[in-house]
Structures are given as C-alpha cells and as structure tokens.
Amino acid sequence: MAHAELNRLQACLSFALDTLRKEIDNSQLPPLSQQSSVAHPLDDPTTYLPSTGLFEARRLSLACLGELKNLIQSPLDKIMDERFTIYGVACTDTLIKTGIIDYLSDVPNPSQGVPAAELASKFELDSQKIVPILRCCAASGWVRETRDSSFALNRCARTFIEGNAGRRLNFSMPGFMSIIETIPHWVAESDWKLSRSPEQTAFQIAFKTPLVAFSWIIENPDVLVPIADHLQVFGDMSTPSIVADYPWEQLQTPVIVDCGGGEGGLISSILDAHPSFRAIVQDMENVVALTSSIMEDRRPRDVANGVLKVEPHDFFQPQPRIGNEYSFILRHIMHDWPDKEATTILGHVARALGPKSRILIIDMVAVPNVDSTATSVQSLMLDSGAKGPDYRIPSHFGSASRIVSGSSVHMMTMINGCERSLREWEKLVKGCGLRITNVYPLRAHTSIIECALDTRALL
Template structure:
C-alpha cells in the first residue's frame, strides 16, 4: 500500500516520470532509498523471507499447470536449471513428476541459504545423491552451466525488469546454450484489452446517434480478461519499471538475444511457457 500511495507523486515527478530505470520508481520514493528492490532486500534481510514467501505463493498459483501442461518429456537435456528458483517449489514438482531429470536451483547468495535448508528438509535423498543442487548465481553475470546438458527456466524473472535489464539476463543464459538446450520463459503474455463481441452501443455517446462511427466504447465485460495481467503489470511498474509483455514484445526481446521462440504453451493458469532455442540463422 505504500507503493500505491506513492504512485501519483512518482508519475508526475519531473525527473522520473519518463524513466525506465529500475532504481527510479515508486519503490524508491516509498522506502526512501536509492537502491532498486533486490539490492534493498540484500541490505534489509528482514524483508527476505516475506519476499521469498510472496514469490513462492505467486509461483504456486501456476506450478501444477506448468508441470501438467508443458511437454517436459520432449526436452533433450538431462539437467534443468531453475534460474532465480527461490524456495525450489517448481523444481520439486517437476522432479516428482519426472524423476529422470536432474535439477539445479540458482538464486541470489542471500536466498540460497534459505533454499538449501528447505531442500535438505524436504528432499534429503535428492540432495545427498546430487540429483538436486542449490547454488548461488547472479543473473547479471555469465551463466556457469554451459552446453547441451542444460535447459533453463526463467519463471517470473523477466517481467520484473525493463527491456535493457531483461535482455542482459536473457542474453547471459542464451550464451550458455547448446544446440539441444531450451530456455523456458514462464510469464504472462499480455493480450489487448478489447472485446470484439461487445454489445454496448456507441450511439449513446455520439451526436445525433450517428451509427456510421466505429464503436470505440468500453467492452461489455469491462476488459475483465485483462484485469490480472494489467494488475501485475502496474505492480511491476511501480517496483522495478518492469511490465507484462505482449507476444510481439516477447518476440522482440528473444530475437535480440540471438534466440527464437519455438512454441508458446498456453496453460490452465495465468502464465504461459514461452519455449526458446538458439536461432541458428541469427548466429550466422
């Protein structure tokens, strides 16, 4: 709610209202800090567990659908790396359904201690056998897991960031891929907030009831199909200048990192799986 109260000041602030920086948002004004959100959490560890729990709850909303609706068996790599995997909920669900995989959970150094303790408690055999590993990794640094053994998950990561930072994160993973590797971007795909079957008539708003004008009025469902994605987009905007992206925006981001979208899997959830691979033509 601190962010909500600060947003009017932010969007009218002369120096920041057109900024795309993750360090010039309502978050900095509300918390009186020059730090972007993740840097602030590092310096204020009391906020780490609530943040990790919040992200885990957001992930849990779609985990069952991700495991059931994506074709995990068609991956050609034996190891799945969950980049920014938090408390390890998604990887645990994948391993339960597909025990032939090995897995690595990567996250910030201050998160890894929490994740390690959770995984040792919940999956001790996987930890002891090496089937599951937890390691610290900064998404803005080069990905250390390189080659055909690895496919990568980026769930609810790229929507946090503006295009420049999102491209830096995605590019680091792209440079680690082998020809058989995949990157699975798990995020929302924003859709236009329109309804071609709207029954509301524009005649009420046009002089003399001129029915030759196009119907530009509010759709009959008031854009209800876009409420969730729009709400998250505003939330990410206020914290990090991030956003939920349309398919065209995802295509532009992916292409700029030397990748191509091989398929978009619609899920029985609010997210989609945007499957990406190296773009051989783009590398020529």
C-alpha cells in the same frame, strides 16, 4: 428494440455457467457454496489443478460478469467503486492482524456467526469500528452478516486462516499505499517521468531511498520474510499447471537449471513427475543456504546421488552451465526488470545454450485490450467436445485480466518492469539471438514461452 451487447453477454454467461456446472460434476467436485464453512478444492490452485474445461469456464464466467458490470453500472458509481476498493484491502488486513479471522474459524458453529460485541470484547476493540470493517469485507464476499452485527466467515475467507496460502499471499509492506499515491506524480511530473531505470521509480520516491526495491527489501528483514512468503505462494499457484501442461518428455537435455529458483519447490515438483531428469537450483548466495537445507531435508536421496544440486549464481553474471546438457527455467524473473536488464539476464542464458537446449520463460503474457481481436468462446472449451453457439468476448477477457494488468502496474512502480505482450516477448527474445519455438498457455495466469537458439540468424 435490440439489446445486442446485453443479449450477447447474457447468452455467453449462461453458456459459461452451464459449462462450469457440468465440469464441476464431471470432476466429481462438491457444488460451490458461499454458505459452506468448508474449503472447496477449487479454492487453492497450489494443490488442485482443474480440468481445462473447468478452468476456462470459470475464467469466461468472470469475464462475462465483469463486462456486464461495465455495461450496466453508472460511470459515477464505477468511480466510487474503484476508489473504495482500496478500503477492502485494508479491511481484510485488519481482520488478519487483529486475529478476528482465526477466531471466526475456530468457533464451535462457524456458520452461525459471532456478534461484533463479542469480537470487540475478545480483542479489546471498538465495535463501532469493527462493524463497518466487517461489512466492507462482506461486500467483497469474505464474510456474511448472519444477523444484524453478527458475522461468519464465507468459504473463501478460510484461505486467510493461519497456515493457509492466502495468509502468506496477503503480505502488507509498510508504505505500500505511499507507492500508489506517488504514481500520478512519478508518471507525469517527476524528473524521472521518462526514465526506465529500476533506480528511478515510484518506489524510490515513496520510500525516499536510492536503493533498488530488491536491495531495500534485503536490508529490511521485517518485510523480507512476508514478501518471500508472498512470492513463494505466487509461484506455487502455477506449479501444478507447469508440471502438467508442458511436454517435459520432449526436452532433449538431461539437466534442468532453475535460474532464481528460490526454495526449489518448482524443481521438486518436476522431478516428482519426471524422475529421469537431473536438476540444478540457482539463486543468490543469501538464498542457497536455506534452499540447500530444505532440499537436504525433503530430497536427501536426490542430493546425495547428485540428481539435485543447489548452487549460487547471480543471473546478471555469465551462466556457468553451458552446452547441450542443459535447459533453463526463468520463472517470474523477466517481468521484474526493464528491457535493458531483462536483455542482460536472458542474454547470459542464451550464450550458454547448445542446439538442443531450451529456455522456458514462465511469466504472464499481456493481451492487448483491442476489441477487434475477439476470442471465440467455443475454441476455449477444449474439454467440452460439444458444438454450440459461437459467442465472442474480448481477447483480454475484460475484468478477468485485472490480475495481469494490475501486476504490470505493480512491477512498473516497483522496478520499472512490466508484464509483456507476445509481440514484446518476441522483440526481447530476438534481441538475445533466440526465437520463440512455442507458447504454452497454462491453467494459471502465466504461460510458458519456450525459446531456442535462432540458428537462422547465424546463417
């Protein structure tokens, strides 16, 4: 009896893991190990950029594992698995907020494990509550139960330690669970079920507020800082690839304007790699004071000689930097907004362009989950050079696309935004008098969508 799908996935996973192993060795990286108490370079994309072959091999491995799980797991187990996933989030939050994560990282022998009774005594907690929480985290691979009711951090959990990227990415906004609970009512039953307004979302229902999510966050400083930290890390995850994978030397404009550029981290990285550019960071009035202070501290010479400027600008207003001197970056801006608002933002920038100017939209590109549009594995292993079997996987990479699809639902519930497909990007861009000149996939979850004035539309 032929087991076509099972055989295909087994062969594809073997190919992916063999390539992963080879790429790790070629990159002179240490072997991956869950037993290790030391962080691995691949654990932090904000500081280490893997080779293209390594990036693709890891993504393919994860896609195969997800497809394999979908194939062999019973539907009833799958239902329970999905419903209980939310408890995993709450459990890691608990370990962080109680201080257990930091304590487990500081013990003399972190791989040996700490008894739950010791943790309960240290933090004045109930061990009968701590053990199930730690076992839930162990099932997700964050900790190991070294012996009955004794626990040690896995390598990956070190990202949650104070000061590390995962700690900042792992924000918890009070009431966030309420948004999730509101979704079915909002989509199917509420008066807003057909609305695409950023003022009529699951967020307003859950928080009982008329404010747009961004306005509410600004008015609630207790969540403003952690959310700003989260967004900073989310951006930093793609920065090394943005700098390395886009042909910056081809830009014909001397000045790069980062619209909504926050604390200026992306511009700083670009200037480090390409010092011939000048740069401008634009953001709201309440942000630029902080950004100016950071830039004056980190890049005093660039600020003093005018290479780097920070200026206030609301991207819902006309763009003041006009003409061939400027190209523009919109990173993680467009997915925040529905098409109407996104068209306003992009349209203001489009009207400022000269013929040589470019707009670089840095955002996720959602791939339709259509089985017929399968992706050839061989074409992905750009660094391998080897000719091998042509396994095929769904073009959306199955479970490896969950970050994109999850982000799309999150943006929808918060502000009626979304992660757009290439067809949707093309429609949005064309409506602003632009054309897509290229799409650059990154070694990250995002891509760079390069746009220029559509001079053909003017003929």
